[in-house]
Amino acid sequence: MSTLTLASKRRRAALRTAAFMSPWLIGFAIFFAYPLISTVYFSFMHYDGFRPPAWSGTRNWAYVFRNYPLFWPALRNTLWLVVVAVSLRVVFGLGVGLLITKIKAGTGVFRTLFYLPYLAPPVAATMAFAFLLNPGTGPVDSILDGIGIPAPGWFNDPDWSKPGLTLLALWGVGDLMVIFMAALLDVPREQYEAAELDGASAWQRFRYVTLPNISPIVMFAVVTGVIQTMQYYTQPLIAGKVASGVIQGAGTQFEPGYPDKSTLTLPQLVYNLGFQRFDYGSACVVALVLFALSMVFTAFLMRRRGGLNLAGD
Amino acid sequence: MKLRETASPAARTARRRALLEWIAVHSLGVAAAVFFTLPFVFVFLTSLMSDSQALSRDLIPHTWEWGNYRKVFDTPGFLTWWKNTLIYAGLGTVLTVVSSIPVAYALAKFRFRGRNLSLMLVISMMMLPPQVIIIPMYLFWAKQLDLSGTLWPLIIPMAFGDAFSIFLLRQFLMTIPNEYLDAAKVDGCGDLRTLLKVVLPMARPGIAAVALFQFFYAWNDYFGPQIYASENPAAWTLSYGLESFKGAHHTDWNLTMAATVLVMAPVILVFFFAQKAFVEGVTLTGVKG
Numbered sequence: 001m002s003t004l005t006l007a008s009k010r011r012r013a014a015l016r017t018a019a020f021m022s023p024w025l026i027g028f029a030i031f032f033a034y035p036l037i038s039t040v041y042f043s044f045m046h047y048d049g050f051r052p053p054a055w056s057g058t059r060n061w062a063y064v065f066r067n068y069p070l071f072w073p074a075l076r077n078t079l080w081l082v083v084v085a086v087s088l089r090v091v092f093g094l095g096v097g098l099l100i101t102k103i104k105a106g107t108g109v110f111r112t113l114f115y116l117p118y119l120a121p122p123v124a125a126t127m128a129f130a131f132l133l134n135p136g137t138g139p140v141d142s143i144l145d146g147i148g149i150p151a152p153g154w155f156n157d158p159d160w161s162k163p164g165l166t167l168l169a170l171w172g173v174g175d176l177m178v179i180f181m182a183a184l185l186d187v188p189r190e191q192y193e194a195a196e197l198d199g200a201s202a203w204q205r206f207r208y209v210t211l212p213n214i215s216p217i218v219m220f221a222v223v224t225g226v227i228q229t230m231q232y233y234t235q236p237l238i239a240g241k242v243a244s245g246v247i248q249g250a251g252t253q254f255e256p257g258y259p260d261k262s263t264l265t266l267p268q269l270v271y272n273l274g275f276q277r278f279d280y281g282s283a284c285v286v287a288l289v290l291f292a293l294s295m296v297f298t299a300f301l302m303r304r305r306g307g308l309n310l311a312g313d
Numbered sequence: 314m315k316l317r318e319t320a321s322p323a324a325r326t327a328r329r330r331a332l333l334e335w336i337a338v339h340s341l342g343v344a345a346a347v348f349f350t351l352p353f354v355f356v357f358l359t360s361l362m363s364d365s366q367a368l369s370r371d372l373i374p375h376t377w378e379w380g381n382y383r384k385v386f387d388t389p390g391f392l393t394w395w396k397n398t399l400i401y402a403g404l405g406t407v408l409t410v411v412s413s414i415p416v417a418y419a420l421a422k423f424r425f426r427g428r429n430l431s432l433m434l435v436i437s438m439m440m441l442p443p444q445v446i447i448i449p450m451y452l453f454w455a456k457q458l459d460l461s462g463t464l465w466p467l468i469i470p471m472a473f474g475d476a477f478s479i480f481l482l483r484q485f486l487m488t489i490p491n492e493y494l495d496a497a498k499v500d501g502c503g504d505l506r507t508l509l510k511v512v513l514p515m516a517r518p519g520i521a522a523v524a525l526f527q528f529f530y531a532w533n534d535y536f537g538p539q540i541y542a543s544e545n546p547a548a549w550t551l552s553y554g555l556e557s558f559k560g561a562h563h564t565d566w567n568l569t570m571a572a573t574v575l576v577m578a579p580v581i582l583v584f585f586f587a588q589k590a591f592v593e594g595v596t597l598t599g600v601k602g
Contacts (some may be wrong), residue, residue, distance in 0.1 A: 038448075
């Protein structure tokens, strides 16, 4: 008798869980598992959307890695952005976070002003920067000219387009500022007081008290920064499009990466291969490379204890 | 006052150093504020310039052309983009919140086999770039359901839980002590009633944060409308239309900047009204503990 009620109790609990989880279970199947498997399948198919898919073995893979002229430049750009933009953003975010914890007058106003750019819609923000940095007419050009520094070509110069994007990313550092601010306020007061009694300088206090305490957050910022860079799409695309002066509309094709492939990123290749060249198979190969890279860093993030607060209780 | 006069020289230098530090910190703060604010200011000023002045190197408008904003609104399609954006962002947000809450609740408070696995899969979905699965998804929506040229391929999936929202809500629900749930159970509440009557009122800040994030996500989304709506200008959103606006007015920086202001302004207004919930949400995204 009692085992029966126990069994029925268990069944009811399982049903309850399934009911609560059901939106996501369906979503997981239709919008994650199925398309992911399908992407693997298409990566071995020749498919242009019109004729039925035909088995093509590893031909798409060979094409992407050996002959697709945009693949390696995109990967190189991603690496550049990871090394330069992500680290600058973390350092700058930490700096601004430190600054905001030290500001005593008008803290709320400063915090809001520092945070706002992060919220600017990416298309609008990129458009704004394309204007600000526009050679000849942009305000930044005028200012640099005024102090006698020759202004670079920014989004029209292959050497300066990524620094321009980095500037845009630094402007939107608000997310990191808030995270670092919270972490800095969590550092125990007593540790600073003890360090001060020992006669530690400001730098030593930062190096031996602040940094060890916030190092998990620094790590979190770096890894999420890397993941975001893998997904970097709208800003480089819009910057290239606006600077190149291509008019969007039917019949126009924008070759991504302007100027000279310098703003190419992996997600743009999926669009280029799939929706401009109608080579769905090769697009899926790039998609899987993107997937593998994202998952490596996500796994790294999840494995670190405390990083995502996964521990149940 | 008296104390001050009798203060030792050491205390005086300490005070002077504190004052100098105060000045240094706040000057640096002002410099940073200028860096973060100036782009907005330049965009706004340019949006009020005449056509020819916007192409010059002037920073301040000679005449304040408020009519530029009128011209933007009169652009064919602009109001439709507004409407579409509100539908996408509004409907999408409601669907996301309603479908994500029960999942987040189960992940935070139920004990079941596969819970950690589910959570790991949620995080993987959260980190998945949308481009990874876009080919099959596009074929599914466009070829099988014939829904390309609309925003439905972007809205419908939101009825099935959004990974980021689930994760963020779950983090928030974890902070609600189990005693409240146990008390509700003792009072005879079932799971659904406990969720609706006890948990939801306590989770209001978390829900607000999720709703805001989702609203901003849809508002800012460029890739989604580019894939599904590009062929049909009647389905464009602001973020997508803005770029074509630039294309059509490619030397009129003043009008383009006015349109840019109109895309940015609602986001900033919403932020001012809901600042607290938002900042709370950012800190909740995973860095506690």
